[in-house]
Amino acid sequence: MRGSLTLVLTLTCGLMAGLSLLAAPAxxxxxxxxxxxxxxxxxxFGHFDRAxxxxxxxxxxxxxxxxHGLRLLTYRNLAALGYGEDDIKAFAAEYEVTDGPDDEGEMxxxxxxxxxxxxxxxxxTQAARAANNGxxxxxxxxxxxxxxxxxxxxxxLLTGYGDAPDGGELPDGLYxxxxxxxxxxxxSAPLDDDAVEYTDGTPATVDQMxxxxxxxxxxxxxxxxxxxxRLGLKVMLFLLVLTxxxxxxxxKVWSRLH
Amino acid sequence: MSSSDNxxxxxxxxxxxxxxxxFLNHELRDYPTPRNLNYWWSFGSIAGIVLVIMILTxxxxxxxYTAHVDYAFDSVERIMxxxxxxxxxxxxxxxxxxxxxxxxxxxxxxxxYFGSYKSPREILWGLGVIIFLLMMATAFMGYVLPWGQMSxxxxxxxxxxxxxxxxxxxSIVSWLWGGYSIDNPTLQRFYALHYLFPFLIFAVVxxxxxxxxxxxxxxxxxxxxxxxxxxxxxxxxxxxKDFFGFGVFFLVFMGFVxxxxxxxxxxxxxxxxxPLATPPHIVPEWYFLPFYAILRAVPDIEVFGYxxxxxxxxxxxxxxGSILILFFLPWLDFSKVRSARFRPIFKQFFWxxxxxxxxLGWVGANPPEGFFVVLGRIGxxxxxxxxIIIIPLIAYFEKPRPLPESISAAVLGGKKxxxx
Numbered sequence: 001m002r003g004s005l006t007l008v009l010t011l012t013c014g015l016m017a018g019l020s021l022l023a024a025p026a027x028x029x030x031x032x033x034x035x036x037x038x039x040x041x042x043x044x045f046g047h048f049d050r051a052x053x054x055x056x057x058x059x060x061x062x063x064x065x066x067x068h069g070l071r072l073l074t075y076r077n078l079a080a081l082g083y084g085e086d087d088i089k090a091f092a093a094e095y096e097v098t099d100g101p102d103d104e105g106e107m108x109x110x111x112x113x114x115x116x117x118x119x120x121x122x123x124x125t126q127a128a129r130a131a132n133n134g135x136x137x138x139x140x141x142x143x144x145x146x147x148x149x150x151x152x153x154x155x156x157l158l159t160g161y162g163d164a165p166d167g168g169e170l171p172d173g174l175y176x177x178x179x180x181x182x183x184x185x186x187x188s189a190p191l192d193d194d195a196v197e198y199t200d201g202t203p204a205t206v207d208q209m210x211x212x213x214x215x216x217x218x219x220x221x222x223x224x225x226x227x228x229x230r231l232g233l234k235v236m237l238f239l240l241v242l243t244x245x246x247x248x249x250x251x252k253v254w255s256r257l258h
Numbered sequence: 259m260s261s262s263d264n265x266x267x268x269x270x271x272x273x274x275x276x277x278x279x280x281f282l283n284h285e286l287r288d289y290p291t292p293r294n295l296n297y298w299w300s301f302g303s304i305a306g307i308v309l310v311i312m313i314l315t316x317x318x319x320x321x322x323y324t325a326h327v328d329y330a331f332d333s334v335e336r337i338m339x340x341x342x343x344x345x346x347x348x349x350x351x352x353x354x355x356x357x358x359x360x361x362x363x364x365x366x367x368x369x370x371y372f373g374s375y376k377s378p379r380e381i382l383w384g385l386g387v388i389i390f391l392l393m394m395a396t397a398f399m400g401y402v403l404p405w406g407q408m409s410x411x412x413x414x415x416x417x418x419x420x421x422x423x424x425x426x427x428x429s430i431v432s433w434l435w436g437g438y439s440i441d442n443p444t445l446q447r448f449y450a451l452h453y454l455f456p457f458l459i460f461a462v463v464x465x466x467x468x469x470x471x472x473x474x475x476x477x478x479x480x481x482x483x484x485x486x487x488x489x490x491x492x493x494x495x496x497x498x499k500d501f502f503g504f505g506v507f508f509l510v511f512m513g514f515v516x517x518x519x520x521x522x523x524x525x526x527x528x529x530x531x532x533p534l535a536t537p538p539h540i541v542p543e544w545y546f547l548p549f550y551a552i553l554r555a556v557p558d559i560e561v562f563g564y565x566x567x568x569x570x571x572x573x574x575x576x577x578x579g580s581i582l583i584l585f586f587l588p589w590l591d592f593s594k595v596r597s598a599r600f601r602p603i604f605k606q607f608f609w610x611x612x613x614x615x616x617x618l619g620w621v622g623a624n625p626p627e628g629f630f631v632v633l634g635r636i637g638x639x640x641x642x643x644x645x646i647i648i649i650p651l652i653a654y655f656e657k658p659r660p661l662p663e664s665i666s667a668a669v670l671g672g673k674k675x676x677x678x
Contacts (some may be wrong), residue, residue: 044517068450072335138529145520146528173481181538221528224338224345231346240513243505246498253498257293257490 034149034156034177037211041151041218044233047226048219053081055198056216059209062196064140067132067187069120072083072141075221076114080223081216088114095119133173135186144214151218153179158210161189202206285471290489291496292477294669298372299475301365307504308358309463311454315351324402325449327402327442330405331530350521355397356522359545362390370587371608373596380588382469387584391461394546394581396455399448401543406527411540413448414438419553420486422571439533479668480596481661488665539625547622548615553577553624555638576638583645590645593653600659604652611644616638 040049057078060070075092083091092112097119100107120139122128129136144150156179164176164183174184182185191206198204219225273279324333337344366386369375375383398416402409417434421427436443474483483489490496514521522544526537544549556572558565567575598605614637621634630634662668 072332072339077339142528146525148525150525170337228345228349228516228519232512235512235516236509239505241511243502243509246502246505250498250502257495 013217022246031148031181032156032180033185034152035070036149036152037155039218040215041225044229044249045228050082050185050217051200051202052215053219054083055200055209056212056214057081057113058198059191059196059213060216063190063209064213065121067121067137068117069139070220071120071139074115075118076221080219085114092116101177133186135173137187140217140220142221144218146221150221151214154217155210155214155232157185158191158213159206176185177239266459286497287491289471289492290483290486291475291492292483292488293490293495293663294477294479294665295475295496295499296478297499297503298364299477300370300500301361301368302505304507305358305361305365305499306463307507308361309456309459312351312354312358312462315347315354316453316456317352318347319454323449325403325446327405327445327531330403330445331644334404345517349515353511353514353519353522355400356514356543356545357507358393359397361507362565363545364394366390366534367612369476370611371598372476373480373591373593373598375588376591376596377588378473379469379476382466382473383588384467384585385462385466387581389459389466390584391581392455392459392462396452396459397543397545399452399455401527402445402448403452404527405445405531406541407529407531407535407537408524410440410531410533411518411537412542413444415540416542417444419570419574419577422568422574424571450644476596477665478597478599479662479665480600481665484664485666531598541623544619544623547620548618549622550576551618551622551634552580552638552641554622555631555634577641580641583642587645587649591653593658595657595658595661600661601652601656602659603656604649607644607648608654611640614640614644 040047040052061148075088078088078091079085092114095112095116096109097112097116099110102108122131123138125136132228144154147153157177160177160179162178163174164170168176170184174186175188176183177185191209193206194204195209202208212233219230222228269279295498319337322333322344324330334348337348339345341347356462369383371393398412399628402413416441417431420434421676423430432438434444435441435448477483524541524543541547553573553576556569557567559567559572585635592599593604598608617633618637618641621630621637624630626634
């Protein structure tokens with residue numbers, strides 16, 4: 001049984017590899033190749049680089065948030081980036097939210113509190129489209145999880161602007177992007193060198209900002225990641241020891257039979 | 259009452275009135291099991307554990323989930339972000355679903371390889387196929403609940419299949435939807451049924467076990483255990499073996515939960531459902547891919563330029579047929595020898611069939627264009643030919659290798675079983 005199993009698996013792998021070569025050109029035409037980068041949050045010990053997260057938040061705040069919301073996050077979540085209570089109160093206070101009704105039955109505007117969700121730039125999809133040439137800037141809360149190879153894709157997209165390679169003309173309101181499927185994107189290049197002035201003095205190159213905001217959005221999509229990987233390590237170590245013990249028990253019990 | 263070594267008066271008092279202790283002793287401790295079961299036999303009890311985990315995590319998720327088109331997506335994200343260990347519950351449940359299918363597929367192929375479906379285990383096998391069908395329905399409806407793009411469009415594709423039924427198709431679809439499109443009534447009924455079906459599965463699993471304990475386990479040699487020398491008590495031997503299996507299984511399961519929780523998922527399902535935007539490729543969860551390939555394999559069937567059966571109807575018939583045919587397998591394979599170990603020709607074709615299922619899965623993951631259409635048709639044709647033509651022919655023509663005298667002779671008589 002083992003011999004034929006190995007043979008079959010080898011054949012299957014060979015067959016699949018051969019067939020995927022045949023099928024590859026069709027797939028490559030629509031999905032641009034995305035280069036893999038190494039991220040602080042990769043791997044089983046992965047964690048978010050705090051400084052990059054804070055810089056990324058600054059990029060989001062000063063650039064992206066003009067069009068893109070982050071509606072699943074609350075301001076208090078920013079504590080995970082290392083900000084203190086007063087900082088967070090100040091961040092929130094820059095925004096206004098509608099609350100109420102009050103004792104007179106009136107709705108009223110107030111400053112956002114740390115417990116409020118991030119205020120989106122547009123009141124609704126219609127307003128967002130009206131302000132953006134008919135295109136809808138997507139909410140970024142889950143962007144890194146909602147795209148294949150999310151973090152690498154996002155970085156490639158943000159750094160992928162340029163002129164169309166064959167001098168091709170693009171329709172009005174669309175821009176060439178090497179990483180975007182179809183290469184025509186409705187978002188103009190959001191980042192230019194020194195688009196923000198980093199408070200920690202890091203030079204704000206497009207690469208740096210793209211990488212920082214990707215780290216920030218990776219956290220926004222999976223805020224549980226650090227806790228998950230820390231707990232995972234304990235669980236896996238426990239299971240390894242338990243399984244080794246169970247293997248020993250099994251051998252001991254079965255030795256009575258042989 | 260051979261059972262009770264435990265003679266505590268309270269135990270005796272209860273047992274004389276409700277013989278739970280006798281029952282447990284009989285079915286879980288003394289239960290005679292062939293002594294040569296290999297690790298492929300561990301997957302049945304692993305599946306049982308996964309079912310329990312799915313029900314427990316599912317009940318806890320249900321306490322936080324909101325089945326409404328306006329709130330479902332956000333309520334899942336609230337579980338992920340704000341509920342204490344909500345991310346763990348959800349990732350256990352999501353990956354548990356994939357694990358359940360991996361385990362069940364191994365369990366099913368083990369049954370195919372070692373002929374576990376043959377007399378006297380036909381009903382045991384049939385109950386297993388019913389469990390598989392219930393699992394597929396449960397998993398499909400569960401995938402709709404987060405109300406992401408794949409939830410919505412997967413539900414659209416699958417429920418639309420029923421419109422292929424002549425005459426009443428469209429009425430059936432509206433009845434399933436609870437309206438004229440997939441909307442809040444659809445989501446709410448899927449939620450209700452997704453909560454109900456696991457308990458039906460539980461009930462059928464119980465019957466599956468009753469049937470198992472009547473005919474007892476098959477084994478790698480495929481010959482019946484004759485006397486006490488062929489069997490060993492379930493406890494401690496198979497409890498010990500199964501628990502080690504659980505350990506290994508949990509290492510794999512938890513590896514995915516903690517380090518690659520979205521490995522089996524589609525990124526598109528992290529985009530809220532939008533009835534106005536169709537995703538470029540609608541794909542079901544990985545465990546449905548071979549059946550999805552079969553669904554899309556056939557073209558319109560024409561006679562003299564007149565469409566006799568539409569591609570859609572033919573696809574639906576074949577897709578359901580591909581599972582229903584499993585019910586008939588015990589009679590299609592009338593060879594008296596169970597285990598593929600003693601069936602040289604069957605063994606070769608079994609592995610070709612196994613590869614065919616993988617190929618169909620690969621076809622199902624790709625858009626139905628060019629090369630994949632051809633491959634899907636070949637794969638589908640072989641799938642059905644395997645059951646309807648190849649298996650009966652092998653049963654008729656194959657000359658099986660001689661069977662060992664007994665399990666104990668094979669295992670203990672110097673000639674140890676390969677995998678035991």
